[in-house]
Amino acid sequence: MNIFPPILILAAAFLAVFGEATFTLPRQLLGAQVDLLPGLMVYAALYAELPAVALLAVLGGLWFDTFSANPLGLTILPLFAVGFPIYLRRDLLLRDAPFAQLVLGAVASALAPALALLLLLSSRQQPLLGWGTLWQWAVMTIGGGLAAPGLFWLLGRCDRAFGYPLRQETSFRPDREIQRGRNKL
Amino acid sequence: MFKQKNYFVLGAVVFVAIVLLSLPANATARLKRVAGSWFLPLFGLASAAQQLPADLADSVLPRRELLQQVDQLRRENQQLTSQAVQAAAIARENDQLRTLFGWQKTVPWRLRLAQVIARDPANWWRTVQIDKGTRDGVRENLPVLTSTGSLIGRVSSVSYTKSQVVLLGDANVGGPSCRVSATVENTARDMGVIIAGDPLDHARVTLTYLASSANLKPGQSVVTSGLGGIFPAGIPIGQIVDSRPVEYGLYTEARVKLNANLGSLEQVWVLFPDK
Numbered sequence: 001m002n003i004f005p006p007i008l009i010l011a012a013a014f015l016a017v018f019g020e021a022t023f024t025l026p027r028q029l030l031g032a033q034v035d036l037l038p039g040l041m042v043y044a045a046l047y048a049e050l051p052a053v054a055l056l057a058v059l060g061g062l063w064f065d066t067f068s069a070n071p072l073g074l075t076i077l078p079l080f081a082v083g084f085p086i087y088l089r090r091d092l093l094l095r096d097a098p099f100a101q102l103v104l105g106a107v108a109s110a111l112a113p114a115l116a117l118l119l120l121l122s123s124r125q126q127p128l129l130g131w132g133t134l135w136q137w138a139v140m141t142i143g144g145g146l147a148a149p150g151l152f153w154l155l156g157r158c159d160r161a162f163g164y165p166l167r168q169e170t171s172f173r174p175d176r177e178i179q180r181g182r183n184k185l
Numbered sequence: 186m187f188k189q190k191n192y193f194v195l196g197a198v199v200f201v202a203i204v205l206l207s208l209p210a211n212a213t214a215r216l217k218r219v220a221g222s223w224f225l226p227l228f229g230l231a232s233a234a235q236q237l238p239a240d241l242a243d244s245v246l247p248r249r250e251l252l253q254q255v256d257q258l259r260r261e262n263q264q265l266t267s268q269a270v271q272a273a274a275i276a277r278e279n280d281q282l283r284t285l286f287g288w289q290k291t292v293p294w295r296l297r298l299a300q301v302i303a304r305d306p307a308n309w310w311r312t313v314q315i316d317k318g319t320r321d322g323v324r325e326n327l328p329v330l331t332s333t334g335s336l337i338g339r340v341s342s343v344s345y346t347k348s349q350v351v352l353l354g355d356a357n358v359g360g361p362s363c364r365v366s367a368t369v370e371n372t373a374r375d376m377g378v379i380i381a382g383d384p385l386d387h388a389r390v391t392l393t394y395l396a397s398s399a400n401l402k403p404g405q406s407v408v409t410s411g412l413g414g415i416f417p418a419g420i421p422i423g424q425i426v427d428s429r430p431v432e433y434g435l436y437t438e439a440r441v442k443l444n445a446n447l448g449s450l451e452q453v454w455v456l457f458p459d460k
Binding site for chain 2: 014015017018020021022024027028031032033035050051053054057058061062063064065066067068069070071072073074076077080084088113116117120123125126127128129130132133135136140
């Protein structure tokens with residue numbers, strides 16, 4: 001089993017959570033912080049194995065909640081709820097098409113915070129909600145969608161740079177070989 | 186589509202999430218501290234990277250400018266020293282008068298500077314993390330101010346090296362929140378409670394439960410009332426923007442423009458009661 005992709009995805013999640021907590025420019029410009037974890041979850045669900053998807057949900061969710069006032073473990077379920085169906089249907093998805101990556105990233109970035117808010121409200125928490133939340137949700141959806149192809153490109157490059165190299169297919173086909181000499185006929 | 190392995194992994198993730206969500210508060214806080222400590226090297230790197238340009242700028246500053254700065258700081262220091270002497274004399278006089286009238290003595294406070302190192306990545310909470318923790322004497326519920334002395338929130342949880350500060354406008358009932366009893370500086374000294382603000386507007390909060398007869402005018406200052414036992418009285422919060430009666434005139438609600446911009450906090454002061 002190649003353990004590099006899961007490590008790469010977890011390292012990216014670790015850095016993404018740290019970046020979201022310390023890089024405040026999107027929040028200052030747009031009024032909302034863009035979450036990169038749903039986009040990463042889409043990548044993991046399309047390219048990695050299920051244990052990696054589960055690890056990303058658990059560790060990514062834990063790290064996110066560490067910086068947040070969320071109850072610890074709240075983000076795990078929304079992340080996994082986004083990644084698991086994509087993993088199950090990944091053979092039907094055009095994962096190499098940037099438009100598909102963008103759409104999947106946007107859908108995941110819209111669903112994950114909505115599910116997290118639903119869980120919060122059902123656990124008698126009182127998050128800061130208002131009409132502005134719709135704007136924040138739109139920013140998170142569009143921002144997450146736009147970030148997804150970039151994440152796919154970056155992680156793909158890292159995977160190719162540090163992972164096992166792709167086996168080059170040879171153009172030689174034994175069934176098309178021209179046999180020479182009379183004895184072979 | 187649904188293989189046995191898929192069921193197993195799904196069950197495991199749900200189990201882990203449920204276990205974490207049902208942990209008691211102190212265990213959760215401990216786990217958060219442990220998970221947060223993984224990020225300490227990154228915080229160190231980030232602070233070193235931020236410090237580097239400042240160090241470089243300092244190293245190339247001309248000597249004449251440095252001497253001018255030293256002169257200016259010396260003058261400011263002399264002024265502040267004389268003001269401190271006057272303040273100490275006033276405090277002594279205040280203490281004597283309080284003793285004469287039999288009033289309770291006020292507890293003096295001291296300040297400690299802290300750096301804001303992270304913000305809440307979730308858009309529905311207003312919390313920040315500062316680089317002071319239990320090793321610096323920080324504990325829960327200490328008030329936190331801006332460099333200009335305006336209230337921004339209170340310490341909600343503490344670890345060894347950092348603390349979480351919940352900011353004004355975060356009025357979560359089920360978790361850490363920052364509800365502040367506040368007084369409007371008008372003739373009637375109307376009192377209310379600072380509650381949630383708008384998710385997008387980090388500069389305004391709502392002051393509610395004011396008396397229906399409250400005579401509020403835009404621009405009136407709002408300060409802490411001292412009730413509630415967390416915030417000392419008289420810390421500036423902001424100014425009244427407008428007000429309106431709510432619940433069929435049962436009480437009045439006002440919008441308050443905060444003195445502090447909660448969206449761009451860098452350095453804050455933690456207020457410690459003096460021993």
